[in-house]
Amino acid sequence: MENNKTILITGGCGYIGSHTIIELVKAGYQPIIVDDFRNANRIVVDGLCTIIGFSPSIYEIDVCNEAQMDNLFQEYSFSGIIHFAAYKAVGESVQEPLKYYHNNIEGLSVICSLALKYKVSNFVFSSSCTVYGEPQGLKEVNEKTPKVQPSSPYGYTKLVGEQIIEDVQRVNPSFRAVNLRYFNPVGAHPSALIGEFPIGRPNNLFPFITQTAIGKQECLVINGNDYPTVDGTCVRDYIHVCDLAEAHVQAIAFLEAQNGVCMEAVNIGTGKGTSVLEVIQLFEKNTGEKLNWKFGPRREGDVIEIFANAAKSKDLLNWSPTFTVSDAILHAWKWEKNLQLHA
């Protein structure tokens, strides 16, 4: 199995998954994708095929369907798994908690049990900085920063997801795992052939900005301008999606190089915070577009300020981001304009 470079990517047609496929292919891996398109668009698959130069194998299966997933594990001998498939909208998770607990927890436990059954050792899980909640004191968090009680069912699915993997790993030493704690993924592939494709009203800042600029949304409301931050608006660590994608390849390579027990959590961020207002100003400056925005009231549950301590990702995974927030803005805007051509 030494040269086996077949990686199962669940949720591989989604935003982060599709960008990760490109980096995996570049690094010589064979991606096998599972995605039932519940939150993906086939435009992204077309763009992906153009970028990588072939049509990857895509299985339209629900990851919670253990029988169908078992067939796939029988068909392929996977050398690693990257598990993206999950729901991700914080607000929706508050309204529909069971939808989130079912898909995010059940999906993960199915994949873990098949990984054990078929002895697939290398496992990368999409976790989130939501596990840190609102940092007390220092706004820069490292992997030892205590995890807190999440403010949403979505947050719980990441906290519990990490716990499931740690518990599984403890009694199965040959199962090696990395929980990647993403900060705020933004931007699009520089070709603008793939990018974020929000279904319905966007929950994240970048698609909301680009959709407002192009006229799909009327006005961007900044939730709160009286927080104790640099300019009163919330501060986040925005990580370009292509850099984030590359971190997954590094995580797989790291796991492949391990012989002993391995269970790690790693922040994937830039180490730098940028305020919402700063992003808007950068967007206007870099694109020359005038954005219709206004301040509104604070939104319940919003973390005020958080950014990554990125030392561990550099030391352990030999990974550092290369793109800036300005790059991400330009790429996201190019993608939005490209999408309009398909409309």
Ligand SMILES: NC(=O)c1ccc[n+]([C@@H]2O[C@H](COP(=O)([O-])OP(=O)(O)OC[C@H]3O[C@@H](n4cnc5c(N)ncnc54)[C@H](O)[C@@H]3O)[C@@H](O)[C@H]2O)c1
């Ligand atoms: N985007 C973010 O801001 C962010 C931040 C932190 C963590 N994450 C996590 O990263 C992962 C990927 O996020 P994303 O932004 O690419 O989301 P996404 O919704 O774009 O991608 C997820 C993909 O998984 C698929 N999927 C979901 N449930 C499935 C199921 N049961 N069976 C088969 N396919 C299924 C969807 O169709 C979609 O293509 C998620 O686990 C998310 O929670 C995302």
